[in-house]
Amino acid sequence: MTGRLEELSLNLDLLGPEICLAITAVAAIVADLLFKRKGAVTIASLAGIGIATVLTVSLLNKNPQTIGNGLFALDNYAIFFTLLFLGLAFMVILASTDYVSRMSDFHGEFHALILTATLGAMLTAAATDIISILLSVELTAISFYALVGFLKDGKASESSLKYLLLGAVNSAVLLYGLAMVFGFSGSTRLAEIAQAVSNIPSQGAAGSAGLIFGLALVGAGFSFKIAAVPFHMWAPDVYEGAPTPITLYLSTASKIAGFAILLRFLLTGFIQPMALSQNWGIALAVISALTMTLGNLVAIPQTNIKRLLAYSSIAQSGYMLIALASLGMTAAASNTIQSSLLFYILAFALAEIAVFAVVIIVSHKINNDLIEGYAGLAKRSPLLAVTLTIGLLSLMGLPPMAGFIAKFYVFSQAARSGLGWLVIIAVINSVISAYYYLRIVKTMWMDAPAGDESISSSSAPKLALIIACIGIVILGIVPALITRATEFGSHLLLP
Numbered sequence: 001m002t003g004r005l006e007e008l009s010l011n012l013d014l015l016g017p018e019i020c021l022a023i024t025a026v027a028a029i030v031a032d033l034l035f036k037r038k039g040a041v042t043i044a045s046l047a048g049i050g051i052a053t054v055l056t057v058s059l060l061n062k063n064p065q066t067i068g069n070g071l072f073a074l075d076n077y078a079i080f081f082t083l084l085f086l087g088l089a090f091m092v093i094l095a096s097t098d099y100v101s102r103m104s105d106f107h108g109e110f111h112a113l114i115l116t117a118t119l120g121a122m123l124t125a126a127a128t129d130i131i132s133i134l135l136s137v138e139l140t141a142i143s144f145y146a147l148v149g150f151l152k153d154g155k156a157s158e159s160s161l162k163y164l165l166l167g168a169v170n171s172a173v174l175l176y177g178l179a180m181v182f183g184f185s186g187s188t189r190l191a192e193i194a195q196a197v198s199n200i201p202s203q204g205a206a207g208s209a210g211l212i213f214g215l216a217l218v219g220a221g222f223s224f225k226i227a228a229v230p231f232h233m234w235a236p237d238v239y240e241g242a243p244t245p246i247t248l249y250l251s252t253a254s255k256i257a258g259f260a261i262l263l264r265f266l267l268t269g270f271i272q273p274m275a276l277s278q279n280w281g282i283a284l285a286v287i288s289a290l291t292m293t294l295g296n297l298v299a300i301p302q303t304n305i306k307r308l309l310a311y312s313s314i315a316q317s318g319y320m321l322i323a324l325a326s327l328g329m330t331a332a333a334s335n336t337i338q339s340s341l342l343f344y345i346l347a348f349a350l351a352e353i354a355v356f357a358v359v360i361i362v363s364h365k366i367n368n369d370l371i372e373g374y375a376g377l378a379k380r381s382p383l384l385a386v387t388l389t390i391g392l393l394s395l396m397g398l399p400p401m402a403g404f405i406a407k408f409y410v411f412s413q414a415a416r417s418g419l420g421w422l423v424i425i426a427v428i429n430s431v432i433s434a435y436y437y438l439r440i441v442k443t444m445w446m447d448a449p450a451g452d453e454s455i456s457s458s459s460a461p462k463l464a465l466i467i468a469c470i471g472i473v474i475l476g477i478v479p480a481l482i483t484r485a486t487e488f489g490s491h492l493l494l495p
Contacts (some may be wrong), residue, residue: 014067014074016055017082018119024048025115032108042097042460045111049090049118058080059453070189071132072123080342081125081260088253088349089118094464095357096245098457099364103150110150114249117143121253125260128268130178130188133261137225140257141167144250148242159241166224166234174221180214181269190268198272215280217269222265225258226317229291239310244363247306248356251313252349257318259345266324268331274331281328284321285422292318292429299436305359306369308436312395315433316348322426323410326417337417340409343483347394347402347475354391354468358384361457366450371440376449384455385444387465394438394472396428402475409479 022209024045031044056079064075072078092114100110120140128134145167149160182188185196197211224231239247271277295315302308323341327334359369361384366373378385394403407430411423475482 014059014062014065015072016059016087017052018122020048020052020055020118021086021115021373024052025112025119028111028115031229038107039100041107041111041133042093045093045115046090048115049093053083053086053090056086059143064130067126068132070191071129072126074126077264078122078126078157079258081256082122084256084349085118085121085125085253085348088249088256089114091353091464091467092245092249092253094260094460095248095353095360096484097460098139099243099245101361102364104178108149110147113143113147113150116193117147117249117253121257121260124257125264128190128264130182130193133265134171134175134178136256137261137472138171140254141171144246144254148238148247148250148323150243150246156243159238163234163238170221170224172229173217173224177214177221178219180210181218184208184211184214190265194271194272195385197270197276211276212279213399218265219280219283222258222262223287226255226262227314227322228287228317228321229280229294229314232291232294232317236307236310238435239313240304240306240369244306244356244360244369247309248352248360251356252352255313256345256349258484259324259341263324263327263338263341267327267338271327271331271382273331277328281325281331284328285325285419288318288321289422289425290318291315291321296429296432296436302436303371305371305374305440306363308371308440309355309359312354312433312436315429316395318429319407319410319426320348322414322419322422325422326410326414326419328415329419334413337413339483340406340413343475343479344406344410346482347406347472350468350471350475351391351401352404352426353393353464354387354472355395357461357464357468358388358391361461362455365455371443373450374440374444375447377444377455379449380451381451381455383462383465387469389441390469392440392471393420394476396434396437398434400476401474402472402479405465405476405479469471 012343027044027048028041031040032038035041059074059079062074065238066073076352093111096257100107103110120136120143123136124133124140125476127136139208145160145164148163181193183396187196220231224234227235239251242250249440266280270280292315295311295313295318299308299315302311320341323344326337347424362374362377364368377388390401394401397403397407411426415423
């Protein structure tokens with residue numbers, strides 16, 4: 001009994017960031033009830049995220065270990081993503097301070113839902129059991145279902161309902177796939193699943209219809225989370241109907257959480273035997289090619305910037321899937337390939353923050369999301385035009401932005417893994433994407449202004465813009481500073 005209490009105490013200590021964030025979510029609602037000045041809610045949320053970040057940093061020197069009798073892991077990988085999700089939540093709240101002023105009656109709920117979505121994403125990255133994986137994924141998803149429909153107008157309600165229905169189907173598919181994996185392996189723990197899979201003959205694992213079908217269903221469930229083809233249909237409509245700050249958070253935190261758990265799931269459970277890993281490696285390579293191609297081609301005719309960015313986000317998922325496919329083809333938990341994926345995720349997150357922070361400000365001002373509304377933005381607000389340009393060039397992969405280094409890092413690892421054909425398709429897609437990214441840049445800098453009034457914002461969104469721009473440039477010019485962090489995150493991945 002004493003030993004169990006000591007274990008519980010240790011676990012509570014290790015779960016300090018998650019507990020702090022849960023308390024902060026409640027505090028945001030209480031602050032909304034007690035204080036007339038809604039800025040108190042924002043301050044309470046940012047303070048809670050700051051404390052959770054400090055608690056996470058204090059865990060850096062601890063040895064990797066499991067939490068909750070193997071449900072979660074405290075390792076470098078989980079810490080890397082925890083810091084990333086906390087940083088994303090901080091930036092989203094900063095960028096949305098002006099936008100949420102239109103929701104004066106629901107400040108507390110808005111911030112609380114962002115914090116619970118962050119909590120779910122953090123737990124997802126640390127989950128090492130199919131039960132904790134499912135619960136963490138659902139905690140994130142339920143928060144987003146509510147956030148997408150937060151404005152309660154016709155478009156938001158339609159998007160929320162569509163996201164909820166498709167998400168429910170996806171959850172059923174994911175649950176069924178995980179149940180089949182459990183039935184095949186006899187365990188819910190990733191470490192024990194890996195042992196069960198590796199103990200059978202190589203050709204037997206690759207040819208087991210039940211295991212392959214279960215993995216396919218799990219892959220379909222995770223593909224929905226990252227908006228990969230053919231499970232991408234929800235993204236454009238949901239991105240367009242959701243409040244713009246939530247579109248930003250959905251396009252980054254939800255997608256990154258999907259990649260975080262997909263990487264841990266495949267690496268710890270199914271990297272061996274080689275015949276099996278190469279099977280899912282080839283499957284991911286094909287999905288990657290289809291995802292990036294469809295995303296880029298359909299983005300070209302879009303006139304609504306949120307729909308364009310939704311298809312761009314789908315294409316970015318395709319680029320990130322290249323790294324996962326490379327891991328499958330090498331049949332080894334290569335730290336270099338993992339590091340390339342983490343670097344790409346970091347560069348993608350910063351670019352999305354820069355781009356969407358500008359969209360939040362501009363759409364709040366002009367009250368629509370049409371690209372033509374950005375005409376002459378450079379004359380009306382040079383800071384916003386520069387920031388949006390830097391973000392778009394990084395997404396395009398143009399030097400010296402972070403996106404260039406990220407793509408080079410991922411593409412070079414894929415070529416070394418024997419996926420040269422996929423690299424060629426990715427390079428062609430990068431060229432295609434230049435058309436619609438540069439079209440926005442041209443509209444901002446060369447077209448006549450849509451109005452004479454300048455577009456301004458408060459200090460908090462400007463701070464988010466500046467941080468994102470500095471991050472993009474630093475990653476692009478001095479990538480070695482950040483690759484150490486991504487290499488740290490790719491080491492000591494606990495099953």
